[in-house]
Amino acid sequence: MSIPGCKKFPVDEKIETFQKLPVIKNYYLVLGGGKIGTDFLQYARKNNFPFVLVIDSDENASASKEAQVLETESELLSLLRKKTEASLKKTGNGSRSGKGSEGENDIPETGKSEAYFYKMDSHRVPFLFSSGIPEYIIPAIPFHAAAYMLADLLKFPILDACKGERNKENLAEISSPEEGFSGEKSPVSELFIKPEDPGLMSYFNNIESVFPEDVIAGSYPEHGMLFLSYAREGEICPDGCPGPRDRCPAFGRKKPRTITEYTRELVHSVPGWVFESHQMKPGTGGLKGAEFRQNILEILEFLGNIQCGGNEKKPEKIEDRAFFIATTCTCHGVLNLFYVT
Numbered sequence: 001m002s003i004p005g006c007k008k009f010p011v012d013e014k015i016e017t018f019q020k021l022p023v024i025k026n027y028y029l030v031l032g033g034g035k036i037g038t039d040f041l042q043y044a045r046k047n048n049f050p051f052v053l054v055i056d057s058d059e060n061a062s063a064s065k066e067a068q069v070l071e072t073e074s075e076l077l078s079l080l081r082k083k084t085e086a087s088l089k090k091t092g093n094g095s096r097s098g099k100g101s102e103g104e105n106d107i108p109e110t111g112k113s114e115a116y117f118y119k120m121d122s123h124r125v126p127f128l129f130s131s132g133i134p135e136y137i138i139p140a141i142p143f144h145a146a147a148y149m150l151a152d153l154l155k156f157p158i159l160d161a162c163k164g165e166r167n168k169e170n171l172a173e174i175s176s177p178e179e180g181f182s183g184e185k186s187p188v189s190e191l192f193i194k195p196e197d198p199g200l201m202s203y204f205n206n207i208e209s210v211f212p213e214d215v216i217a218g219s220y221p222e223h224g225m226l227f228l229s230y231a232r233e234g235e236i237c238p239d240g241c242p243g244p245r246d247r248c249p250a251f252g253r254k255k256p257r258t259i260t261e262y263t264r265e266l267v268h269s270v271p272g273w274v275f276e277s278h279q280m281k282p283g284t285g286g287l288k289g290a291e292f293r294q295n296i297l298e299i300l301e302f303l304g305n306i307q308c309g310g311n312e313k314k315p316e317k318i319e320d321r322a323f324f325i326a327t328t329c330t331c332h333g334v335l336n337l338f339y340v341t
Helices: 010-020 035-046 073-091 122-129 145-155 164-173 198-208 259-266 289-308
Strands: 023-031 051-056 068-070 104-106 114-119 133-139 188-190 216-220 225-229 272-281 284-288 322-328 332-340
Touching (some): 010 145, 010 289, 023 073, 023 122, 023 289, 035 272, 035 284, 051 122, 133 145, 145 188, 198 332, 259 272, 289 322
Parallel strands (some): 023 051, 023 104, 023 133, 051 114, 068 114
Antiparallel strands (some): 322 332
């Protein structure tokens, strides 16, 4: 939807396009084909997850040995179009609005798992979303995936997969975030805070104060980041931990509240969005596509409201245009700060 009373901004166009994207049930997108990604892929195949796509910038990533390798972009886009069309046909949702049962459309189950690998940089994920949003997104990369997916969604055009040739053409031509950027100034930037800035330091300290000291694993205002964990310095969580809500079985520690619950408290005082990581298997989490889609739409509307401002002038203070993106589970979390430019 467009922001009422505004001239049309690029963010409005992204909102309109993103609203049309369906969430495709039984589609699992794995970001990263290393140890964690490969472990999840093996689990998915063993348990007959219908459709798994793993991407990694390294064509020799270990996951490539466990899945059918897609060699070309046309193969990838053809596969995604077929999966999307099959799911829409099954649900009878020809409008592509993503408003079927709980906003999801089914990939028909065939009784076996289909697993594919494609060499692709994670910055290009917006093009995959153009064919539909996976039911689950499994980050298996060493950085804050949700934060960087948001940044990339704002840089790249989100195309309509129905226009197959246009999709194919753009994906083939654009090979980096910089090339995909329209040339206009990005609507958001990461917020790095200097100690000599009292206003922003106060803003950061207010965020930090929501969390008990014993769950703050790292506080880096200069990078606009907080790391949260029930694990202490030097402790390493075991592979395959079930992550119960009320206690830490590895280190015998009670959890008064989960990291997700603490972080959700923050939204009552500071604009921000929590991307909850749901356990896919012991030790591995994933973002629900429906929740991811809703968060992105709300963030885009937040940006649009500040960009337009109606009859009000855009706030001059950065802290009045700032927001956070956090990914959390019961035990751990990471939070990045951004601001509207």
